[in-house]
Every structure is written in C-alpha cells, then in structure tokens.
Amino acid sequence: MNYRIADLFCGAGGMTLGFVDNRFGGGFDSVFALDNDKSSAATHRTNFGGESLCENIETWISEADVPKVDVVVGGPPCQGFSLLNKRRTGDERRALWEPYLLAVKESGARIFVMENVAELYRSPELDDIRARAESLGFKTSAWVLNTANYGVAQTRKRTIVIGWDSVKVPNGVGMPTQTHRDPSIVVASDRNLTPWLTVKDAFKGLPADTVGIDIGDGSPLDLHFGRSPTTLSQKRYRVVPPGGNRFDLQRNAPELTPDCWIRKTSGGTDLFGRLWWDRPSVTIRTEFFKPEKGRYLHPEEHRPISHREAARLMGFPDDFRFSGSKVDIARQIGNAVPPPFAGAIARSVKEALDAVKMLDSKIDGATSEAA
Structure with a gap:
C-alpha cells in the first residue's frame, strides 16, 4: 500500500509528480493538493x-x-526571501509557513x-520555522541542494x-542521496555518480x-512554440555568440543595444545570454521566454527557448499536461519543483517510512511470540 x-x-505539481511517479520516486498517492x-x-x-x-x-x-496523510509537501511562496525582491522586510508571504505547519499537525x-x-x-525565518516545528513535535534538518546533482x-x-x-x-529522515556530479570536479567518493545532464x-x-x-496532444511538440520577435529583437539575437550575453551585444552591435544597458557597465552577466549545449541551464524562472530577463536564448537558434524546452530543463516529462494560457504555463514551469529532484526527496522519505513499518512489524512479531 502506498x-x-x-x-x-x-x-x-512538480513535487507531487516526484513522489507518485515511479520514473522519479514513487510509492505515494496524491490525496489532496492546494x-x-x-x-x-x-x-x-x-x-x-x-x-x-x-x-x-x-x-x-x-x-x-x-485530510489525514502520511506526508505533507510543499513550498510556501518564496518571493519574500528572493534576492530579486528588494522589499523583503514585512513581506506577508514570508508568514505563510505558519498555516502550512498547522496543516501538517492537523493532518x-x-x-x-x-x-x-x-x-x-x-x-x-528558518530559525522561526524550525522552532515552530519543534513545538509541534517535529525534529528538522535543512540543506541547500543543487538540482543538477539530482538528475535535472x-x-x-x-x-x-x-x-x-x-x-x-x-530515526529521522536523511538527506536525499546525490545521483549526479559536476563533471569539472571529481573526487574519489563521486566517481560512480553520473555527470550532470x-x-x-x-x-x-x-x-x-x-x-x-x-x-495540445501531449507529444514532444506540444508546447514547443515560440514568440514572434520584432525585427530589432532578431537582429540582437544574431549578434550574441554561443555562451555570450548583453556585453557581447554591446561589443558587437552597440547601435542595437538599449541605452540602459550601455549605461550599466557591470552586473547582469546572464541578461540576454545564450545557454551552453554542454552544461546544465541556469535557473529557469517564470519569464524564461524573455531573453532580457536572463540567459534564455537557445544555444544556437536565434530565439528564446520554447515552453517545451523550459519544461524539459525542469525535468517534466512530455506526457505531463499543463493547463492555462502561455503566460500561466510559463509561470507554472518557472515556479515548479523539478520532478527528478522531488523524486530524490521522495526516496529518502519513503526509506524512513519503510524503516518505521519494518520496526513496527518486528515489534508486533515479538509481541505475538511473547503472547
């Protein structure tokens, strides 16, 4: 029984997918989502x-x-913590972990x-979260993990x-087991890991x-659509070399470069950048279809990445069906938990629950023999 x-x-539902789908983790049934x-x-x-x-x-x-469940998963909105949000003090979204933990307890x-x-x-805020969890009877562990180390x-x-x-x-829950490694850094303990995708x-x-x-048929070409760039945008795309960015645009075609970028001589090395074929992508955000927002140009083609390409970079299988407008779907992709990453977490959680089940079985067996 799951x-x-x-x-x-x-x-x-990227987290849900990692927990319920055997291609990633599996062993769980989705009972409720909000x-x-x-x-x-x-x-x-x-x-x-x-x-x-x-x-x-x-x-x-x-x-x-x-609803009564074995595990509650989820991510209270993160914008309040993001470095992209310069007005973090007092952001009410930071407090949404409180009803989340209340739901954990009541479930x-x-x-x-x-x-x-x-x-x-x-x-x-993490100290507050862990203190509140402890008051509810939960011990906690926390890590910063790179999804590339887990098959994304x-x-x-x-x-x-x-x-x-x-x-x-x-006995608690252990850190998800790493499956992939940065190919540029090899230590003895990582030699058996798969290089980053x-x-x-x-x-x-x-x-x-x-x-x-x-x-709309669930095939790989579903969501493989692009924008209709202006003539000026197309000219800008063409002068950015593989792995390049806005500084290459300024160097190669200053006449095509926005004045604000010319005036800003530092920072923003990913803006108007091209992805590299032989590396993982940078973090995919909700406006990946806008190259002016980050390194979202195709490695070779003179266009931003498509919705399907972004979903692939997030680890969603082609048979996963998204609902909503193009902007809605882009937001869902950029905000998602990558399913392969969620699957690694699911395996650690399932291992802990299976250990409890095995322990309970041994106790029941010993009790029966004593009787």
Missing part, C-alpha cells in the same frame, strides 16, 4: 488523483477538515517537506527542510524550429 501525501502551494492559482490547481487536477483545490491556505485551514502527518529559495537557509539539467539551488515526528519516526541532453529529439502553436 503512503498518502498532500501538496500545499502545489503549483503545477494552490490559490486557478490554472495551477487545474494542471494538478489534470495530472493526479485526489482533490485539487483552488483556495488560499488561510481560508482553507480555518474552514475545512484537513497527522509523520513527515513534512518544505521547499524554498536558497536564501531561506541563512534567513532568521539545471543548476537550481533550493533550501529543503524535512521535518519528522520525533515519536512516530524516531546538459541542455543538449534535455533538448534531445526536439526540432530546432518551434512549431508556433500549442498542439
């Missing part, structure tokens, strides 16, 4: 069993009966998994907090040209 999970702030974004809840509903509800967590926790979960941006790890073709660093009921799971690995089988429409 273990039961609930996914709060579920987004598209997100306040309508298109995200629809995507989750399309791909998973159980209930997928569109609601704010504060409203839901005050009005509904929290009877033995383990919870919280995912957030890397900056959370050194934030005083993307260097995305995230804080993972795992908590376990100190009575129900006495690359952009070339992720894009395998996709045509260089985008098809321009959403086919």
Whole structure:
C-alpha cells in the first residue's frame, strides 16, 4: 500500500509528480493538493488523483477538515526571501509557513517537506520555522541542494527542510542521496555518480524550429512554440555568440543595444545570454521566454527557448499536461519543483517510512511470540 501525501502551494505539481511517479520516486498517492492559482490547481487536477483545490491556505485551514496523510509537501511562496525582491522586510508571504505547519499537525502527518529559495537557509525565518516545528513535535534538518546533482539539467539551488515526528519516526529522515556530479570536479567518493545532464541532453529529439502553436496532444511538440520577435529583437539575437550575453551585444552591435544597458557597465552577466549545449541551464524562472530577463536564448537558434524546452530543463516529462494560457504555463514551469529532484526527496522519505513499518512489524512479531 502506498503512503498518502498532500501538496500545499502545489503549483503545477512538480513535487507531487516526484513522489507518485515511479520514473522519479514513487510509492505515494496524491490525496489532496492546494494552490490559490486557478490554472495551477487545474494542471494538478489534470495530472493526479485526489482533490485539487483552488483556495488560499488561510481560508482553507480555518474552514475545512484537513485530510489525514502520511506526508505533507510543499513550498510556501518564496518571493519574500528572493534576492530579486528588494522589499523583503514585512513581506506577508514570508508568514505563510505558519498555516502550512498547522496543516501538517492537523493532518497527522509523520513527515513534512518544505521547499524554498536558497536564501531561506541563512534567513532568521528558518530559525522561526524550525522552532515552530519543534513545538509541534517535529525534529528538522535543512540543506541547500543543487538540482543538477539530482538528475535535472539545471543548476537550481533550493533550501529543503524535512521535518519528522520525533515519536512516530524516531530515526529521522536523511538527506536525499546525490545521483549526479559536476563533471569539472571529481573526487574519489563521486566517481560512480553520473555527470550532470546538459541542455543538449534535455533538448534531445526536439526540432530546432518551434512549431508556433500549442498542439495540445501531449507529444514532444506540444508546447514547443515560440514568440514572434520584432525585427530589432532578431537582429540582437544574431549578434550574441554561443555562451555570450548583453556585453557581447554591446561589443558587437552597440547601435542595437538599449541605452540602459550601455549605461550599466557591470552586473547582469546572464541578461540576454545564450545557454551552453554542454552544461546544465541556469535557473529557469517564470519569464524564461524573455531573453532580457536572463540567459534564455537557445544555444544556437536565434530565439528564446520554447515552453517545451523550459519544461524539459525542469525535468517534466512530455506526457505531463499543463493547463492555462502561455503566460500561466510559463509561470507554472518557472515556479515548479523539478520532478527528478522531488523524486530524490521522495526516496529518502519513503526509506524512513519503510524503516518505521519494518520496526513496527518486528515489534508486533515479538509481541505475538511473547503472547
């Protein structure tokens, strides 16, 4: 029998997929999911069993009966911690871990998994989260992990907090086991690990040209659409070399470079940058279809990466179905937990729960013999 999970702030369901799909982790059934974004809840509903509800967590926790599960997963919104947010003080989104932990307690979960941006790890807020979890009877561990080390073709660093009921799971939950390694750094203990997946690995089988429409049939070409760039944008794309960025644009074609970039002579080395074929991608964010926002140009083609390419870089399989507009889907992709990464977490959680089950079985057996 599979273990039961609930996914709060579920987004598209990248974390859920890692837990329920045997291609990644498996051994869990989706019982409940919650997100306040309508298109995200629809995507989750399309791909998973159980209930997928569109609601704010504060409203839901005050009005509904929290379902009973073994594990609660999810990531309270991370924008309050992000370095991209310069007004972090007092950001109310930072407090949404409180109803999350209340739901953990009311669900009877033995383990919870919280995912957030890397900056959370050194934030005083993490101390508050761990103290609150301890007051509810949960011990915790926290790490900053790079998704490229877990089979994702993307260097995305995230804080993972795992908590376990100190009575129900006495031996705790270990750090997810690394499966891949940076090929430029080889130490004896890592020699048996697979080298990082690359952009070339992720894009395998996709045509260089985008098809321009959403086919909607779940094939690899579904979501392999692009924008309709202006003539000026096309000229800019063409002067950025492999691995280049906005500084190459300025050097090669100053007449095509925005004045604001000319005036800003430092920083922003990923802006208007091309991905490399032989490396993982940089972190995929919600506006990956805009090269002015980051290193989102195709390694060779004169265009931004497509939605399908972004989903591949996140580790979503082609048969995963997204709901909503192009902007909705881009937001879901950029905010997701990469499924292969979630699968590594799921394996650690399942190992801990299986150990408890085995211990309980031995105790029951010993009790029966004594009787």
